[in-house]
Amino acid sequence: MRLYQWDGYATRFQAQVVRAWSEERGHYAVLSQTLFYPESGGQPADTGVLRGEFGEVRVLHVYEEEKAFGDVVHVLSHPVPEGAQVEGEIDWERRFRHMQRHTAQHILSQALLRAGGYHTIAVSLDSAVCTVDLEEEPEEDKLRQAEALANFAVYADYPVEAFWVTEEELAQYPLRRPPKVQGQVRLVRIGDFDLAACGGTHLKTSAQAGPIKVLKWERYKGGGRVYFVAGWEALEDYHAKHALLSRLALGFSTNPLGVEKPIQKLQEELYTLKGENQALKEALVEALLPRALEERALLVPASVLGELAKRLLSWSDKTFFLLSPEGRFALLGPKRMEVLEGLKALGAKGGGKEVVQGALPKEKVAEALDPKRVS
Ligand SMILES: [Zn+2]
DSSP states (O other): OBGGGTOTTOOEEEEEEEEEEEETTEEEEEESSBOOOOSBTTBOOOOEEEEETTEEEEEEEEEESSTTTSOEEEEESSOOOTTOEEEEEEOHHHHHHHHHHHHHHHHHHHHHHHHHOOOEEEEEOSSSSEEEEESSOOOHHHHHHHHHHHHHHHHTTOBEEEEEEOTTGGGGSOOSSOOSSOSSEEEEEETTTEEEEOOSOOOSBGGGGOOEEEEEEEEETTEEEEEEEETHHHHHHHHHHHHHHHHHHHHTTSOGGGOHHHHHHHHHHHHHHHHHHHHHHHHHHHHHHHHHHHHSEEEOOGGGHHHHHHHHTTOTTSOEEEEOTTSEEEEESTTHHHHHHHHHTTTOEEEOSSEEEEEOOGGGHHHHOOGGGGO
């Protein structure tokens, strides 16, 4: 029996181990009844512990042996004996977050349907940032309306109820989402706001799922994917973003919502400086070229090493050795591999084809820069 379908807020239960086995990948148990929710419908599995005369084992994962009606299999940290009496306890904080994500998804899916006629075809609730996949490509203003509507449904504090109906009775219920199972069908009603077939765990009222924040959307498989956060996780998201903006604002001596301007200004200055820097580098390469041609072993700033080497490739009959004060070097010309071998004795490492690039210990720079290497 799946106890979580009767009471989403119960955390402890008693049961008997019906089946238990071990495989190379882990230890498994099926219980006479369980509160552990098996991963399904986009909602992650519960974790927790089983206690008994054998001690305490962790429940690491829970899954359905077969979809919807199969046994619920508990993946355990250690084996438990068949027939043992156990007390199970689920990790409540994790479950509550899952119920917030899941109930919020019901509310948001209904809000998306009402605001834009958008149909939910898949959901993912595996992490704090959840997704709803829509059949249709949504419009920005309809998404904003759906978000507002979802939060109105939160503040309306609708009761959330689950109940079972037979397949024959189903026709009487205007479901947002038709059932994926046959026989007795579990329906979940959120006041007069939403009605859907669902086997998952839900909050007692819509108010507990809020706030619901749509973060962004993108085109996905001919429709759209909407990203949202809900409940505690929405508050945590707000906290993290507010803290980040406040830190940035402090650095710019402004308020959190005023950081855009100084950042833009900084970007513009950066572009200007990059342009100036590039022009200076080009001028420096021009200025260094005659000396490099004459001396062929030359100390140059690391920032122009590559550019200068490229220019010297036109004099392919000569070997050149360019070295920066930090020990980075470029080698080119017919004797480049020979010179590299010589530099290796000083601890140099490097490689390449036309231009060999590498580095040697800084303290060896003076010693390495011997014009005889390239003559
Ligand atoms: Zn549900």
